[in-house]
Amino acid sequence: MYRKELFVFNGDRPAKAVIRNYRAEDFADLIRIQQESFPPPFPSELWWNEEQLNNHVTLFPQGALCIEVEGEVAGSMTGLIVDFDPMHPSHTWEDITDEGYIRNHNPKGNTLYVVDISVRPSYRKLGLGKWLMFSMYDVVVHMQLDRLLGGGRMPGYYSKAAEMTAEEYIQAVISGELKDPVISFLLRCGRTPVTVIENYLEDEQSLNYGCLMEWKNPFRRT
Known part of the structure; x- marks a missing residue:
């Protein structure tokens, strides 16, 4: 099981954290x-329900991570293992994650797929999302998987x-012309775009698009 102790910083003040x-x-x-x-x-x-969360901790506990700051749970990240074919990348969030229930978790798969990452708004200046992402990279390496993958809102x-396609929008974010709260964060975490997927997730702000990033x-050599 996973446990990492570290300090995060609220301004100049260090705070003890545990993943x-x-x-x-x-x-x-x-x-x-x-x-x-x-x-x-x-x-x-x-939003999560208890049945989904119970599946996470029973079917793939290695992919169920949270971060505490001074004893308070402030964020979480969840994944499952899938067998991903880079030649056929299109899918929906509902299908690949079993609508968050992860009953399709495949221990023999090649890819750790991100179901969700969430950090409480009041803790978002502490870099917790990046620490959760890096910790999930640890899981990828430890389990000798090919990649971490997930669709970014x-x-x-x-x-x-009205001005550009979804693909053009992602290119504008990559070039630095635009910033996106999620895609820019994932780029800062070392994720790279694979493709844009239409009707990836019911999400009004994203117009249901998602950017698959790995x-x-x-x-590993893949």
């Missing part, structure tokens, strides 16, 4: 984090959709 596998006693905190992280118009039915796209295991 670990989440457990049943964390479920209420994890649901509250989802509610704070994804307020309307994000669909409330996509594009919440800034709705304001630019981190390749540097110890």
